[in-house]
Structures are given as structure tokens and as C-alpha cells.
Amino acid sequence: MKNTKKTIRKDNIIMIRKKEDMELQHVCNAGNVKGEIVKRHFLYPDETFGKTTMCATIELPHGSTIAEHHHTCDAELYYLLDGEAVVTDNDDTHILHPGDIVFTGGGNRHSISNQSGKMVRFLAIILK
DSSP states (O other): OOOOOOEEETTTTEEEEGGGGGGGEESSTTTTTTEEEEEEEEEGGGGTSSSSEEEEEEOOTTOOOOEEEEESSSSSEEEEEEEEEEEEEETTEEEEEEOOOOEEEEEEEEEOOOOOSOOOEEEEEEEE
């Protein structure tokens, strides 16, 4: 994904990016997404010195799921901001509330779904 958004920079390091300048990506029934999600990309891999492949907030409407997937060569962090999410961590299922976190890597797998009546919003960062 190419960064074409306006940023305020100092020495080629992003310092500030306003919400209105962040790229929105709508994903509907593609890849491991069942239903629809909206990603708000706030940093790009080149802006994190190659340490991440994704830094975004994700909106997960009622009935939508990011299906189970593995993290073998990377790791992913979810930090719940709003709503109530159902998360699988390998073979265990948990309910996450705002302020809860899940971290998956080392060949482990996870999924996240919204079975509540409210929007779920979370921070998602994939680390190399």
C-alpha cells in the first residue's frame, strides 16, 4: 500500500498525521474477512523502519469476522478500543472488552469477530 497522504515530517520520520489524512481501506468478503471491515492505516512499513507490515485501527461491524489465521514469520497485536469482541487464541475462546489485548506470534493462530449489537473498534499492529 503506497502512502500518498499528507504528513508533517522531520528528517523523513513521521511526527504527525491527522485522522483526516489517514487512508481508509474497505474490505468486504475478501481473504480472511467475512463480512465487512474498515481499516484506517496510520503508519506504513517504511515509516516504522520496516518493523511492521500493518498499523491500523479496524472497525468490525456486527456479524463480521476476521477468520482464524496463523502468524509464523510475524506477530500481531490487537488492542480493543470499543465494543465487545470474541477472540480465539489457538483453541481457546475469549471475550475482549475495551483495554484488553491479544498478542499472537510464534506459529500461533487467532481470529476476531463481532457478535454484539455494537461496533467493535481495535488497534491492529503486525510486527516483523
